[in-house]
Amino acid sequence: MSFLPKPKLHHPKLPTNALGYTRRDYEGSISTLCAGCGHDSISAAIIQACWELSIEPHRVAKLSGIGCSSKTPDYFLGASHGFNSVHGRMPSVLTGANLANRELIYLGVSGDGDSASIGLGQFAHIMRRGVNMTYIVENNGVYGLTKGQFSATSDKGSKAKKGAINTDEAIDLVALALQLGATYVARGFSGDKEQLVGLIKGALRHKGAAFIDCISPCVAFNNHEGSTKSYDYVREHNEAVNRLDVILGRAALTADYAPGTVQEVVQHDGTVLRLRKLASGYDPADRIAAMNYLQERKAAGEIVTGLLYLEPEAEDLHDHLGTVELPLNRLDDAALCPGAKALEAINDALR
Amino acid sequence: MPEPLTAVNDFVVKFANVNGSGSASANGLFAKAILRMGIPIASRNIFPSNIQGLPTWFEVRVSGEGHLGRRGGVDLMVAMNPQTWDRDVAEIEPGGYLFYDSTKPLPRSRFRDDIHVIGVPLTEICNAAYSDPRQRQLFKNIMYIGALSALIGLEPEVVEALLGEQYRGKEKLNASNRAAFHMGRDWALAHLRPIGLQLRRMDAVGRRIYVDGNSAAALGAVYGGATVCAWYPITPSTSLAEAFERWCRRHRTDGETGRKRYAIVQAEDELASIGIVIGAAWNGARAFTCTSGPGISLMQEFLGLAYFAEIPAVVFDVQRAGPSTGMPTRTQQSDVLAAAYASHGDTKHIVLFPEDPHECFEFGAAAMDLADRFQTPVFVLLDLDIGMNDWLCEPFRWDDGRRMDRGKVMTAEMLDAGTTFGRYLDVDGDGIPYRTYPGTHPSKGAFFTRGTSRDRFAKYTEAGPAYVDNMERLLRKFATAKSWVPRPVETRAAEPTRLGVIHYGSTGAAMREALAALQGDGVRLDALRIRAFPFHDDVMDFIARHDRVFVVEQNRDAQLRTLLMVEGNVDPAKLVPVLHYDGTPITARFIRRAIAEKVQGLRIGPLHEVAAE
Structure with missing residues (x-):
């Protein structure tokens, strides 16, 4: 337990969003994670993003698997339904939930153990299917709840707290998501909230499979010298290719940016994603170039962050299946049951 | 040489085919045609885990009396697969019939002396009529149905009508199938005589579906x-x-x-x-x-x-x-x-x-x-x-007045009206709590679903009493389900008896037939067909009313018997397992023999005395 419970009352002048909600209305239970945990910063970024986008909290469904990261949905959006499911299987539960009601916003929160080890299969398949969601992996390269074992995203050569050196190759979830057809792929760092909030906002407004790999140092087991997922290491090696501003509705480009440094992308719902380019020539519309760039920088020891790939007019699973507009969970007897007369015709055909 | 088997509307035909040869639709036509003659049948596919080329069988039990379980034994074998010839021939009942493609002569040693052999040169007729190899194969199937129709009295008009339905709007296919059917039938009429197994139109199918x-x-x-x-x-x-x-x-x-x-x-x-x-x-x-x-x-x-x-x-x-x-x-x-x-x-x-x-x-x-x-x-x-x-x-039935029972779902209106919502709160005493769907209400009714322990209001807890409280409620809920699930179906013996039998699932058809046969043998049994778990109180009452209860199952370890013992605290000695688990469907013959043997082994004295008690 890191904090004392916060009082319900808040300052009357706290800013409100278009719905009249303050940021406090997007908070959840008090975090039980360690003080300084990167995951709490991600929760704070989710709260900020939802508040800024004026999302109605109860229209979000939060789903997770098992692990430190998967506990976090309890710590934000207290007015949303949450589902802390089974280790490594959140993607299937989220897929089912999404099929039942296409109108809610689905937020999947997972960890590197949950998504890259036990859940690698389900991670892959939810990306392939293009489920409309925001899928965040809070990636610390270590098993926290079981006290410090390497996870599948630990870099080869990275040192564990007790001194062991990881000899297994790391799984790069961003590379996988790109290869498997995710239509919004980003990497963030829990230590850079400004960049992260933009990435989450863009993902929440994206229709299709949106994936954010968020490096999130584990202060208890993976923040030491020799770890490649420590705050210091990530700060030193972070190569941000862009920063993202999400603008609801079309807004005129102001003159604040140097020419050629801003790229605008309009998503299907009209949201404008304004990318402030940091790496010259990086084009997030080119999936293959993105994959190449990532491999190249990785070989150079850099961690590429930012919005890495975006397909603004993506299709989702419902488009592929051709389901009706009305959510399946709202269809009534008349819409679902063919009735006695149809059954008599079926009987006749079986005689 | 035993007398040729004779029977009307009571025999077993088995087709031995090669997987992927197109025999399934011809065999299905055969089965459906018998049904259209008003004669009940029980049909079963016996097939290997394979796509193409391995043996497959289709068994049709013709039963004017309406027995739908597998009988066992074969009276007429349609042997179309050289691979399985020997075992197919061996399976025929003495006095039974072997139907085969006689295009290629086979030595006497490949047959049996105690069966009747019917050769039809199917390949020869086919090769003369068709040049396309695929057609030769497919029409050979329909052709043997034609030959069989002449041998066992399958009405050609019924087959023609079925072909007409199957190929509605595809007149060319319909005509060519009809032609093949008649080619086989005409050959048989010209060269063979009807056999002792005959179909005779009756009215025993009714409105039933297949x-x-x-x-x-x-x-x-x-x-x-x-x-x-x-x-x-x-x-x-x-x-x-x-x-x-x-x-x-x-x-x-x-x-x-x-x-x-x-x-x-x-x-x-x-x-x-x-x-x-x-x-x-x-x-x-x-x-x-x-x-x-x-x-x-x-x-x-x-x-x-x-x-x-x-x-x-x-x-x-x-x-x-x-x-x-x-x-x-x-x-x-x-x-x-x-x-x-x-x-x-x-x-x-x-x-x-x-x-x-x-x-x-x-x-x-x-x-x-x-x-x-x-x-x-x-x-x-x-x-x-x-x-x-x-x-x-029986045909499917549906009452248009029926509505989905969505169970206890709390709505936004109920929440607004101030109804207390505790996701795991037993409001009605039946162990079933209320739930809300995600997105129901802006500020009320949200909860965190988890596989970890929680209190009545869905808050995480590892407190022992809260955990036990929840687990006990789940038991109450399960007990409530007893009276909601389909009730068991009891069939009483003609006279009172202290012996009972419990069965379930696909055993039902064979069980009914065995019960009638056992009754004829002097073994009286009350029967209970269990249709659901948790067990309705009727199940334990049934066991209590009988001294011995046979439990007929299609597994090795008597799994339902274990469930009955555990859930009903039943003395294991009281429940006698009758187990069939070789992978084939259970037969009345098996049940009858197994129970008769066990009744003797139980030494429960002359059955009429038991019944008179």
């Missing part, structure tokens, strides 16, 4: 309002998902937009299948998966979550012979315990046991209601015999 259990269960899911189906291909359940898609395409497609009022996902494995089902049901849709034993093993962890977090889920388990990969294309009732107690920790699940496709439909729809009502997994245990074979059964 359908497989998987299609019926899938249709039940459609009528029950299922909208999400997630599945992974596995024999013998695959055709259930495929049937659901077929029914939905016809009955759940929006007429104007062509959009679907259903979603089917072929998942990456069974874990994902049940995960998708649980996610969809958590979010208020009716969802199911279909699988077989190996899939049930894979789903264990998720099933425990659904039990503990109280999320509806319907699982159709079309059982096959286990353990492990077992015999994928053979039948068994060996997942009873795996379903009833699925997952680690203390769990119990609702399990339904349909006996035929009619009940597959009924229970398929009922399972959707039960899952919502009890917010828990519901298993429908079919088996390969019911699932993949066409059965003659």
